Amino acid sequence: MVLEAKKTVSAPAVWTWLSITFLWGTVFFASSVFMLKISSSWLEQGFFNPAWPEIYSVYAVYFFVLFFFAVSAMLVKNRQDPRGEKQTKRQQEVVAGKRETVFVSLAGSIATSFFFTIITALVFSVSTALVDMTVDFTVPVILVAAGLNIFAGLAASILVGLVLFVLKKI
Secondary structure: OOOOOOOOOOOOOHHHHHHHHHHHHHHHHHHHHHHHHHHHHHHOOOEOOOOHHHHHHHHHHHHHHHHHHHHHHHHHHHHHOOOOHHHHHHHHHHHOOOOOOOOOOHHHHHHHHHHHHHHHHHHHHHHOOOOOOOOEOOHHHHHHHHHHHHHHHHHHHHHHHHHHHHHHHO
16 A cells, blocks of 8 residues: 555645644643643642643643634635645655655644643643642743653654655555
8 A cells, every 4th residue: 555645636624624633732732741740840840740630621621722723723724725735735745755754744843742832731720710720830841841842742753754654665
């Protein structure tokens, strides 16, 4: 089975936007929680040690944030590239080996992992009004966690790149 890119041009469906956003949003939510715990402990600042039920409750709020981001990103992208021509061209170049081979969207992985750590910290902070828990972040804790979470983004990028590499060889 050889991996092929779409030949016809069409904008990604709503389901595609939602599924990709929820997949990566959930991955980065989990890695962000882990990195925020580590960062808070290392810097000995603030307080962040949520229990599993608290994490699940906050994820319920985070779910709606992800939904909002997916729909917003889709609307912005559809306004800039209504037919999805740029995305289709990029997919074809990746599959043809003209673009990234190991790191898939390196800059995007770095930005996404950093950004989602900040979003996770904000959602935890806002959720304290809804969930009975204590969260106290300092800016350095969030920034160190976001920096650490870049490693999760790079790992995800490498994993996707390796999957594409293997699929091209099959």
